[in-house]
Structure formats: structure tokens, C-alpha cells
Amino acid sequence: MPTSLLAQVPPGSLDLLAGDVRRRRHVQREWFALAEAHGYQEVIPPTFEYEEVFTRSAGPELASRLIRFVDRDGRLVALRADFTSAIARVVATRLADAPLPLRLAYAGKVYRQEPEAVGRRREIFQLGAELIGDPSPEADVEALRLVILQMRALGLGEFQINLGDIRFVRPLLNGLPPEQAEALRIAIDRKDRAALAASAREMGAPAAVARALVELPELIGRGEVLARAGALASGPEAEDAIERLRRVDALLADDERRHVVYDLGEIRGLGYYSGIQFEVFVAGVGRAVGYGGRYDGLLALYGADRPAVGFALETDALADLLAVEPS
Amino acid sequence: MSRALRIALPKGRMMDEALRLFEAMGSPVDPAARDSRRLILPSADARFEFLPVKSGDVPVYVESGVADAGVAGQDVLEEAQPDVLRPLDLGFGGCRLCVAAPEGAPYPRIAGGGIPRVATKYVESARRFFAARGTQVELIRISGSVELAPLLGLSDWIVDLVQTGRTLAENGLVVVDDVSSSTARLIVNRASHKLRLDEHQRLIADLASALERGAGS
Numbered sequence: 001m002p003t004s005l006l007a008q009v010p011p012g013s014l015d016l017l018a019g020d021v022r023r024r025r026h027v028q029r030e031w032f033a034l035a036e037a038h039g040y041q042e043v044i045p046p047t048f049e050y051e052e053v054f055t056r057s058a059g060p061e062l063a064s065r066l067i068r069f070v071d072r073d074g075r076l077v078a079l080r081a082d083f084t085s086a087i088a089r090v091v092a093t094r095l096a097d098a099p100l101p102l103r104l105a106y107a108g109k110v111y112r113q114e115p116e117a118v119g120r121r122r123e124i125f126q127l128g129a130e131l132i133g134d135p136s137p138e139a140d141v142e143a144l145r146l147v148i149l150q151m152r153a154l155g156l157g158e159f160q161i162n163l164g165d166i167r168f169v170r171p172l173l174n175g176l177p178p179e180q181a182e183a184l185r186i187a188i189d190r191k192d193r194a195a196l197a198a199s200a201r202e203m204g205a206p207a208a209v210a211r212a213l214v215e216l217p218e219l220i221g222r223g224e225v226l227a228r229a230g231a232l233a234s235g236p237e238a239e240d241a242i243e244r245l246r247r248v249d250a251l252l253a254d255d256e257r258r259h260v261v262y263d264l265g266e267i268r269g270l271g272y273y274s275g276i277q278f279e280v281f282v283a284g285v286g287r288a289v290g291y292g293g294r295y296d297g298l299l300a301l302y303g304a305d306r307p308a309v310g311f312a313l314e315t316d317a318l319a320d321l322l323a324v325e326p327s
Numbered sequence: 328m329s330r331a332l333r334i335a336l337p338k339g340r341m342m343d344e345a346l347r348l349f350e351a352m353g354s355p356v357d358p359a360a361r362d363s364r365r366l367i368l369p370s371a372d373a374r375f376e377f378l379p380v381k382s383g384d385v386p387v388y389v390e391s392g393v394a395d396a397g398v399a400g401q402d403v404l405e406e407a408q409p410d411v412l413r414p415l416d417l418g419f420g421g422c423r424l425c426v427a428a429p430e431g432a433p434y435p436r437i438a439g440g441g442i443p444r445v446a447t448k449y450v451e452s453a454r455r456f457f458a459a460r461g462t463q464v465e466l467i468r469i470s471g472s473v474e475l476a477p478l479l480g481l482s483d484w485i486v487d488l489v490q491t492g493r494t495l496a497e498n499g500l501v502v503v504d505d506v507s508s509s510t511a512r513l514i515v516n517r518a519s520h521k522l523r524l525d526e527h528q529r530l531i532a533d534l535a536s537a538l539e540r541g542a543g544s
Contacts, residue, residue: 119391162521190413191520193535217414220524261521281521286392288518 012114012122023319024125028107030153031127031313035105038146040129043104045086051078056301057085057272065113067122079111084298084310087130092302100133100306107315125315128292135296135307137247140276143292143309144248147280148256150313156282156321159289162220162263163248163278165241166293169216169267171234172209184213188267191217209234216265223249225262244275269293280313282321289317332375332519332526333367335389335397337382341511344419345398349375351540352533386411386514395519396530401509402488405452412515414531418538420511424452426504427495428484429477434503435462437483446476447486449506456486456506474498 009015016024032042048069055063058081066078080086083106091102107127114120129146131139144161151159169188173181180203187195193214200210212232219229226249230242245262252260269277269291277293292311299306334349336342346356354370356377361368368377378394386409388394398417402424426445428434437443446467447453457464467482474494476482486506489495495502513534520527 118387160522190411191515192413194416218528220521261524263521279521281518283522284392286390286516286518 010122011116012120014121020319023322024315026322027154027315027318028125028127031107031150032105034146034149034153035129038103038142040103040105043087043090043106044108045080045083045090045106047109048077048079049086049089051076053089054078054081054085057088057298058082062112067111067113080108081110081112083108083110083126083128083312084130084295088299088302088308091130091132091306092299092304096304101139102132103129104132105129121316125319126312127315128310128312130308130310132299132308133306134309137244137251139307139309140244140248140294141251143311144252144260144278145256147278147290147292147311147313148259151280151318154318154322156318158283159259160281161260161278162266162281163245163260163276164263164266165245165276166267166269166273167237167241167244167275168229168233168264170270171237172213173270176203185267185270188213188216188265191265193217208232219264220261222261223257225264229262229264241275248276272298274298276309278311282317285317285321287317289314289321330376331369331373332396332523332530333378333394334375335378335380335385335394337385337398337400337403338379339382341382341398341400341420342379345417345511346377348417348419348534348537349377351537383407389514389516392516392518394516395523396513396515396527398511399514400511402449402452402507404512404514405455405507405509406449408451409514410517412517412520413512414515415513415534415538417511417513417534421509422488422490423502423508424449424486424506425489425502426456426484426486426506427474427489427500428503430499430501432477432483434484435460443484444482445484445486446473446482448473449486449488452506453486474500 051066051068054066062081066081068076068078071077087104087106095102108125109123110126111123114122131142147161173184176184184199187199196213196216200213205213212234215232219225226242226245233239233242249257272295273293274296275294278291279288280290282289290311290313294309296307299308336345349355349370354372354374357369357371378388380388382400382403385397385399386404386407389397389411390409400420402422442463442465444465444467445453446469448470450466450468453466469476473485473487476485477500478498489502492502513531515527
């Protein structure tokens, strides 16, 4: 192979050299010190798995981004696209009889197909945790608290957690024919005011639902948003969502609460999360640097019905944000 | 807090209309900067910085977060499918994406029952359109003078933007189908919207009320 070819790597992959590696290892070391101190044990799922491990949980979006190959026996295998799915499989099989709750932590690479020429990497480092077997608001707060502690351990004091509960928006899509539901999901996801109003008209939505739809893009803010959202809640499921967020809010300490913005109009976690969901943002970064939430239905897909809450942080993004070069 | 909100604008007529709208809401381009060749144009009230870029690049700047928001035609968004918020239809920049064929040419089948060849700049939009119709086509990506393709025998049909239809007529083409219609949209970076919520909500409200007053049209 001529050296000009050797000098290239496939788009979306890259070499990490001394400084890049040092920053990532620093992020990971801080993470495992923190995770261990909170009773989380590290697990390392395999780099590749039968593809159905990921297609089972992830839905069509992630399924279309798997990097697959054919194994010796002809079965389709995929590179690890998501730690949560792999850990769900482990918990439902090898750890099926383990006493609950289980606290598991991880750090490593995930691999996803990305469109060409948009500058996204196809292998990225993530770290995260799963708390399995505890349905309580205290467990939700434990996940949020680990995120906050990890950000602080890295000296990243200025960050924002946008926290919602998918049960607030999900009922708005219930009972709609699939095409209408999809159009409405897109309108909510894009905060497209005109399309939201049009959807409400087309559905012939009752006045209360129509008002909730049009107000969705505005339901972002501190604690007072929960009161506003409570008045718009469209049934028992949405009321449960608000009640859960109130309990989470009450469990947070003041210096934790200052990082939290309530965000009821977010629908990204539909089909994956079953309760609280959140994203982590840092000024100057154009994408979320972390995400998580409760996914009580997920483990049942692997044969062990357990409540679970967890999160993943983007190790690469955090490493790039480190102000001081770690020694 | 930090710097002004950065707004990516598509160079050309759509940028002029967008700037008229910003002017109507009290944020004209700083006159000192207007005629210079500066790459970033601040608004006189220091609330915004405008980034003039090629129309197809607006989604790239906004999705990546280099710009906090931008103005892009619906046609450009359908083609690029960026992961951004689309809170507002700005109403101007209206055009249609159409299938056009030489006058009298058969559509939606071609003579002899072969697979039609379609030249276009909007490959993704055309792919989705014909897939939804169940029509098998061969798409040819070209980057300009699309109307020439059928004349020169490169393609049977074209998919292109139509404003008045004059260019089509001059080349002996007629519209045979509508793919989509398009107006300019405000698009917003997702992370920026979360982190600078008040500024974005004010921007959206100000633009909406300027539109209601009929500015920019």
C-alpha cells in the first residue's frame, strides 16, 4: 500500500495521540472513582454482539445506524452501538438472579454509522451508569446526582440539565392514526408552532389538548414551569409525570437544582424512555454532551422485567472541554 | 451574557428579505458594516451577528452550533434533513420544487417502458418523492443549468425549483408534477435553544410580530 493511502483513515475514525488520550483517561478515571464511591461496579460488554441486541431496544433510528458484518456462521453481528442495550441483555441473562438493585458503570467506545461529510465521528467514547431494580424518585435523583458530580469532578461547573418526563407528551399522541401521530411527533420535536396548531385543528383536538400542544414549546424553565404544566396536563399519565418531577425537584439540593431546567416539550426519548428523561448541555457545544432517563420497559424486551434508570455522557466532548491539561 | 446570537443567512434575495425583517424588529445591520466585505455583519443594536453563507450551507452552520439560528428555504431543509428546530415559517422566499419534462413528453412513464432518468440538484428530495409514488427512476446529480439536461439527452425529466416558470418555458419544458412547495423557515440549533432560551424566545416572538405587521413582504 502506498504511504499516501496509509496516511488516511476512513471518514469518521481517528487516531488519538498523547494529549487526546490523557484527557480521555482523566475523564474516565474521575468517572470510575466516583462510580465506585457510589457502589457502582464496572462491566465491559463485548465490542460486537448479535445485531438483534440493538434492534430490539433501539427502534428504527439507531437500527439504521448499526455497523454490521456477517459472522462465520452467517448471523448478522453489529458493533456496540449503545451500552444500555448490551447491559440490558447481560442483566436479563447472566445477572437474572442477582439481588436488586444492581448498580453498573461503564466506559468505552460506541460505533454508529453517520451520514457522509457532516463531520461526525463513527466511533465515540461514552461513559455512564445503569441503576436497575429501583423504581423510586430517589433512584432518578441518584442518576442525576452522578451526572452533576461527574461534571463537577471535571471542573465543568457551568452546565445545564434539561429534565422532562416523556409521560407528559406521550398521551397527546395516543389514539391518533399512525400518519397523524408521526406528523405531530415531528411538529413537537421541531417546536414548529404553525404545524402544532395545524395538527391540533386537523385532529379536532379538544380545547384543553389543543392548548397543551400550542404551549408545549414554551414549557421550559425553572420550578414554576411544573405548576404551569400541571394546569395543562391531559389526563392521569401526564399528571403522574408532573407529580414525579415535583418529587425529584424536592429531593434535589439547592446547588443541584440550579443546574436543572424543566423541559416538558421534549419528545426525543419517545419509544425508549418511560419516565423522566434529560439532556446535558454546556455553553459553546452545539449538541447535548449527555442524556439519560428512566426506561422501565426496556429490560422486559430482553426477558427480565425490571425498572431501570441510567445515563450516558459523551467522553470526547467532556475531554475537549477540560480547561486545564490534566497531569 | 456571552456574544450576540449568530444568525446564518442565505446570500442573495432571501438574505435581503430576512434583513428587512430584522430591520423591522429594530435590529438593522450596522450601517458601517453593510457595504464592507466583512464576513460577519453585526446588527446596530448588537443583539445579532449575521453570517452570510451559501443557502445550502445554512443547515450545516446551525446544526453544528457555529450559528445559533438561521434562515433556510424548506427545500434546502428537505434536502439536508438537518437535526434542528424549525419554530417559524417566515413566509417569504416562496417557490415550488417540481418535476418538469420536455413539452409533450410522456409522464409518469416513458416511451418504451424503461427506467426514467432524472437530473436534479435535489437528489434526496427527488428520491423520497419518487419512492413514495412507487416510481423507479435513475437519479443524476448535477449542480447547475438543470434545464439543459433533457435538451442534451442527459435525462428524461428534471426536478428543480420553479419560481415563474420562465426558464423552463425558454427551454421547452413544462411542469408535470409537484414535489413540494417551500418558503423560508427560521431554524434554531437545539443546544443553543436550551442554553439561551430567553434570547431565542424573544427572537421568535419579535419575528412573529414583525411578520404580523406585514414587514419583510
